[in-house]
Amino acid sequence: METLFDAAIIGGGPAGLNAALVLGRARKNVILIDEGLPRNRVTHESHGFLTRDGIKPDEFRRIAVEQIRAYPSVRFSADIAVDIAGADGDFKVSAKGGDIYRAKKLLLAVGKKDRLPEIEGLTDVYGKSAFVCPYCDGWELRDRRLAVIAKGERAFHFAKTILGWSERITLCTDGPDELTDAQREELRVRGIPLFDARIRRIVSEDGLVSKVELEEGAAVACTGIFFAPTLVPGSDLPRALGCELTPTGSIAATDVLGKSSVPGVFVAGDIATELNQLIQAAAMGAMAGAGINAELLAEAWEARGRAMRS
Ligand SMILES: Cc1cc2nc3c(=O)[nH]c(=O)nc-3n(C[C@H](O)[C@H](O)[C@H](O)COP(=O)(O)OP(=O)(O)OC[C@H]3O[C@@H](n4cnc5c(N)ncnc54)[C@H](O)[C@@H]3O)c2cc1C
Structure with a gap:
């Protein structure tokens, strides 16, 4: 039977990767779909991230993926999410390569793109x-x-x-x-x-x-x-999903845990802030991971109560 993941993460920059780490450690089944075009890919070095000052963007990502792989419930897909159907509890994410991933919750960590x-x-x-x-x-x-x-x-x-x-x-x-x-x-x-x-x-x-x-x-x-470049959302998926956008094209989160205006959809990283920094994106990803986990735990708690009573 087709896997129903606990969460699908779209975007594997620091926001999506840190969310995957938190969710993997929380024993959640996660699919992380990433096209692999992070905003800072043109630079030779990244700065300002404590313990990682001066690191090459590729090396940052390599270490992150290596550490996340210690948690086997996280799967990676090098693909582009092109469509999302369904709703909270059962989203269906279609990838360009033809795969369809079902997930209870969604994290949009698609970043922003620079128009030069x-x-x-x-x-x-x-x-x-x-x-x-x-x-x-x-x-x-x-x-x-x-x-x-x-x-x-x-x-x-x-x-x-x-x-x-x-x-x-x-x-x-x-x-x-x-x-x-x-x-x-x-x-x-x-x-x-x-x-x-x-x-x-x-x-x-x-x-x-x-x-x-x-x-x-x-x-x-x-x-x-x-x-000063013009920043645009890294993907049209947030708009297509009906997420509320700010005048600058960011998705408005409704709380610090990254909940968007659409039930079951969370946001993290550059797409959800004007403060574009790696450490900020990673922190938002960690918080969104915790937010998704909190919703899943609350739903499991209710389901367990219903099952025990019946
Ligand atoms: C030139 C430059 C240099 C920078 N240097 C620094 C620095 O030194 N220090 C610092 O703190 N910050 C720096 N930044 C800012 C930093 O790059 C961003 O704040 C950070 O990358 C945001 O992380 P993110 O996870 O939100 O998005 P990103 O890192 O942009 O990652 C988003 C990921 O989502 C993927 N994606 C998008 N849509 C889809 C889709 N539909 N399906 C699958 N995957 C998708 C993208 O391909 C990408 O891999 C720099 C930015 C630029 C432009």
């Missing part, structure tokens, strides 16, 4: 000398001459933040800056150069940026870039 601004040369430097998060990579670019590529409120916030890592920053808005007069003035009095010309291309060698060329013929010399 369309700037020639950006993909050559992304993850090597151009990054999106100063907490992740600011230390490595400290005191360097940096170009900050963003517009409007995000540009203003980014400039203020990145100043904590380097005082040598230049803001390039790649077209109209979308700043207020007050923001422009705040930048000016703090000596932060602002260019609103379109960017022609980013010049680099072996992934190391040397300048940002502007349409007007000027160039901003730099050895590092921070830029």
Whole structure:
């Protein structure tokens, strides 16, 4: 007979993996379906995760999978979940490869995807000398001459933040800056150069940026870039399932254990927060694992009571 898993986890980044660890240790049967395209795969090193500072993303995942394999009730599927039917107690997850997995509970840990601004040369430097998060990579670019590529409120916030890592920053808005007069003035009095010309291309060698060329013929010399990507959900499944989304495309959890607005569906990691960090995603996964386990235990408790009474 087809297995009815206690939980299906969709996404095997730190959120999904930590949930699998918690559920495996709680003796639950789990299927973890993962396409294997985590957000940080372009980087050589991950930072800020206690005991793992500087680890390669692949190595982080290898250790996680090795440790989870100690709990035989967790199964892995290298596949893409493409459809979900059913409801709390019996979800049916269809994978691209043709398998269908039945599970009582669901965890959506599908992450987010970065849509890069369309700037020639950006993909050559992304993850090597151009990054999106100063907490992740600011230390490595400290005191360097940096170009900050963003517009409007995000540009203003980014400039203020990145100043904590380097005082040598230049803001390039790649077209109209979308700043207020007050923001422009705040930048000016703090000596932060602002260019609103379109960017022609980013010049680099072996992934190391040397300048940002502007349409007007000027160039901003730099050895590092921070830029603001557009973040979109890692999968359409949350929307298709009817999960409530925030204006930024995150799934709104209703409690710290990651319950979504859809019964039996839990969420964890980048898809459920604006605070995109590995340790945050892992912590949310651990909490969601505990939340799923708590629901399963409560249901088992009721079922046991009914069985004993009859
Ligand atoms: C360039 C870069 C560098 C970063 N560096 C750091 C750093 O140094 N330190 C730090 O703390 N954070 C860093 N981050 C942030 C960090 O990568 C994220 O916060 C973290 O990966 C989120 O974990 P997650 O489990 O939510 O999602 P992810 O790690 O993105 O994992 C989601 C997984 O779900 C899979 N998936 C999606 N949809 C499906 C589907 N339908 N079926 C099957 N699988 C699916 C994806 O393929 C992926 O494997 C960085 C981010 C970027 C972009």
